[in-house]
Amino acid sequence: MHDEPVTEIDVEARFLGGVCGEQIYAVRSAPGDCSRRRDCVAVVCPPLLEEHRWSYRVLYRLAASLAEAGFVTWRFDFSGTGNSGGALCELDRWRAEAQEIVAQIVPLEKESARLGMIGLRLGAFIGFHACAADRRFATAVLLSPILDPWRHIRQLLHSRVLTNRVVQAADDESTPDRQAAVEKRSESTELFGYRLDKEFVDSFRKARSAVVAPHNDLKTLVFDLERPARATKAAQDHWIREHSTRGLCMEHKAVEGAPFWGRIGMFDAPELREGVLEWFSELFPWRKP
């Protein structure tokens, strides 16, 4: 049944409440026809900083494709990013925020619906920590996840310092001295026009080796878009091994594709979109009437 895709989808943007009262921008994509919905609500956790802007349209398309396949999909911006209010905060608060968002959207959807988490880059890290122990979540799809947030921030700072050296003399504090100070003493700095305060940097440092204890039924897919760099691959192997020893059912898949979160103007990642769609469709087939 329901072999043909849904032709009309509803996209609705609204503000939800954050943990500290800030307005959280959220967008719901759903099949226009209520009878064409599957028993799953997908929650998309976006990446942070400029990766958020660069990957925005790709996640829009992913949500649209899921909606066409019958999945209600929620996307939201973490506080301090995108259209949400507030400022950048610690990783733990973002995790709590993701849980808060889930708590707010669940009553809006069908009661029996199970949940699926899709996270990209740092959003995957935060989303996985937020949903791993929640039994309402049946699956987590981690798209090129950041496994060591501290390393990620250091890489970004390093690339920013290089960029400043090569193309501009901006006054955004991304100097080698500043980077060293941040790494040694957890000082505040800024990156791509975002202020990273001391607590923010500290939370990344502490989260570097966090291992999650997910519930037994959480089916996890680690989905990479390209062959990861050697260092990333080692971290990923270690991460998967750590979780496998804890009995986590985790699959790994990789497809060819450009890292769309790292450059402006890429609107779609078809291989990724189809891969996620296939995973969700297998896990949540249409129910017989």
Next chain:
Amino acid sequence: MVLGAVSLEKTLEFADRLIGILNIPDDRIEDCPVLFINGWTGNCAGPHRMLKLWAKNFSLRGNPSLRFDFRGRGDSPGEELDKNIYSMAEDTLAAAECLRKQVGRMPAVLISICSGSLVALHLVKRLRPERMILLSPEAELRPEREQVARELRRTTAYVKQYIRKLFCVATWRKILRGEVHWRIIFFGVLRLDALGRYFKWGVARKQNAAPVGLPVHSRSSAFWLDELEGFEGRVLVTLGGQDPGRDEVRMEFGEATKRMGADVEIWIDPLSDRLFTSTRGMQRVFDVAQQWLQREM
């Protein structure tokens, strides 16, 4: 100027299901609606949330504002590659009408960034704003050959940088450790794929995504700037001193000022790049714009 008003944001849907965000001050102190016009890419929050923060600041000063996603961008429906300057202009007109319905007045101030400035110039006679603030405007939409020339100039400059780096020990250490991101260098910095598309080289990678969209309408700068003829409002152009194209833009707008007698003020922040990518740079340009508006209105 009264500060401390509460800023409320609400989402709107208008025209062909375009998504917009309206900032409404709790207490309307100044009746000066602001319409934000985003650039070619990204969503209505703007680069590093610049437009969102500006909207909030205007709202705290009592000015309602609307920012929106063009069709094919952000959360608005539509095909990404169908977007062009004229579709952007249509969307902007719809947004202005939406703002009028919400606050009872057409936008008094247009604030645009990058190619959104071409839209602002294109619509100046129809929207008749009192003031326009153009953040790092495009001087023109270049014909393809000029784009290629610009890409080549850019790539040449980076190649020189990398040749210099080859004489550093640290570079070789990175190469030997396998820490060099060749893909980023070749495709992200040197943009060999972009040049490959122009010259039909074999280096153009198989793209897994729609190609980077470029405005399809090549017009001379005069075409857009001539719209300023007869415009009675005033214009502030802000540029980043580290933007390689700043002199070109300054020259174009300077000539237009003389040609049309338009009232254009140009301000350059020597420390900022094209998108004012630093919290201090962003604050500086906001302060300048705010002071200019206060002075002019």
